[in-house]
Ligand SMILES: Nc1ncnc2c1ncn2[C@@H]1O[C@H](COP(=O)(O)OP(=O)(O)OP(=O)(O)O)[C@@H](O)[C@H]1O
């Protein structure tokens with residue numbers, strides 16, 4: 114199995130505030146890694162360094178063997194290969210649902226307009242929104258928006274998907290529909306890194322759970338090991354709180 | 359992040375645009391190459407020496423004389439009527455080759471100008487409104503006196519200011535100055551003898567209260583040491599028309615004529631419709647100039663403003679600094695100062711003349727563009743950062759993300775500001791009358807200088823502006839409906 118992501122001694126500071134204090138992580142092809150941890154522990158920051166939305170302060174990141182910190186690396190090319198889904202969807206409000214999905218492949222010359230439309234409709238069908246192609250994002254519910262966002266990311270045919278709390282901004286009854294799309298993706302073999310508070314999803318879908326606290330990875334293992342037998346006291350405390358509500 | 363050469367391209371584009379403007383407008387000025395061609399400035403209103411006739415042509419003693427001399431001496435010229443003071447400075451800065459504007463020859467002026475043969479005797483007189491009861495300069499203590507900027511009369515008045523203890527106020531053209539005195543806003547006006555007498559004869563309600571002082575002579579002038587060939591031609595031509603009686607005929611024609619000969623009949627002047635009919639061609643010409651300035655001004659200012667506005671938000675410190683500086687400077691400068699600087703100041707630095715219309719358009723582009731840049735930057739910044747992140751995460755380069763994702767959203771927010779700025783641009787074109795562009799406001803000034811119908815003409819001009827602004831607003835609203843919704 115190929116190594117998709119290899120992070121070595123990654124540091125990130127905002128001014129004096131060191132948010133990531135030396136992260137090491139490898140993710141293999143087809144693997145689903147779920148990241149959990151208390152608010153402010155650096156999960157989002159870490160995820161955003163993986164496609165260089167944030168500039169790391171030190172350390173290295175390799176995606177499919179390509180060093181992101183090297184000067185000559187074409188970031189745009191690397192990003193095409195890494196889909197990202199945001200907590201607040203970030204759909205383009207001035208475009209229709211279909212245009213949201215087709216914008217990048219057409220603008221980047223990957224597909225013709227017709228090919229992109231065909232792929233777009235296919236992806237929208239895949240996330241259960243075939244009938245919403247011509248709607249504007251404002252006409253959709255939160256769960257629908259997030260599914261469009263996933264389809265948009267998939268349109269670039271990425272081999273890695275990053276999710277930053279994709280269901281946190283949703284009403285409870287819409288969480289399921291989004292998680293289902295993600296579960297399907299995982300089953301199809303997508304390499305995924307998911308920041309989430311959905312412990313059920315982590316238990317069922319994750320190959321590995323990573324626990325963040327204070328800018329460090331404190332605990333790492335199979336869902337069973339991390340949830341049922343955590344070693345780190347911070348992890349024990351955190352899981353105690355989130356699992357026994 | 360955008361690459362260096364992209365910035366260079368942006369910069370080059372802006373510079374090319376501005377240069378293009380200059381060249382574009384400059385090409386209009388070239389006349390046929392065989393005869394030497396000059397740019398000669400005159401005053402906007404200085405009857406009977408220069409003023410606009412009903413048909414829009416400049417006439418008067420200076421004008422007819424110049425025409426006769428040019429014909430005789432085989433040269434062509436482009437006439438630029440502009441406020442006397444600006445014209446006189448424009449000759450010194452190289453913007454104009456010569457000035458003929460009832461300009462008194464004085465020792466001070468002879469330091470910087472070369473004058474042709476003196477062609478008209480003059481003196482300085484003061485006039486007051488008959489209603490004011492002022493009959494002598496001794497009554498002026500504490501009162502305000504109206505002067506015309508940069509004239510010999512103004513200089514003379516200042517030289518006796520201490521003695522009579524009056525205050526002064528300045529005007530850019532004679533007619534406005536007369537009206538200020540006639541309406542009681544100033545006690546007396548000082549003006550050259552023939553000009554004041556002509557105005558009074560033609561209906562200005564003033565009374566002369568002094569004998570001519572500081573007797574002097576009018577002269578045609580070029581910048582000292584420059585355009586000597588033109589000066590020689592003028593002198594030769596003047597000698598010839600003086601000798602064959604043409605000169606005397608010209609003088610007699612204007613000094614002997616009644617107001618209505620040039621200004622239109624009283625009946626026509628007394629009704630709005632009559633004024634409109636009589637000055638139809640001039641009003642249309644003024645409106646066209648105003649619309650040209652507005653439309654091209656808006657187009658260039660929008661291109662310039664959007665470019666500079668985008669520079670303010672790209673993640674590059676140099677671009678940001680450049681953009682903020684440009685916005686700071688051109689938003690901070692009064693439009694009039696900028697116009698004078700470009701039209702009169704720059705040529706003295708670079709030695710190349712800039713046509714008034716090009717100077718006007720550059721002024722509008724820079725000034726209105728700076729305002730546009732400021733709200734474009736603001737609008738782009740107000741688009742949620744998540745939009746840029748989502749676009750970049752898909753692999754879109756910065757420029758594509760900006761163009762396809764950020765700008766369409768930002769511009770939608772900016773539409774009301776654009777409409778506002780377009781209206782301001784239309785109004786601001788009136789300021790460009792100061793550099794001699796005969797747009798609608800200047801058209802009004804010129805017509806009034808001929809017929810003294812201040813209230814009616816300004817009323818008509820105001821209505822015309824309102825109509826244009828209403829149409830522009832409708833157009834903008836229509837465009838917003840059509841393009842702003844998606
Ligand atoms: N752009 C920024 N500038 C300064 N500080 C930042 C910035 N982004 C994040 N931080 C800080 O970095 C720390 C980690 O933030 P991060 O968003 O990565 O946490 P998180 O684990 O995702 O938390 P949450 O569960 O609340 O999303 C926080 O203290 C936050 O205040």
Ligand SMILES: [Mg+2]
Pocket residue numbers: 156157158277278
């Ligand atoms: Mg977070």
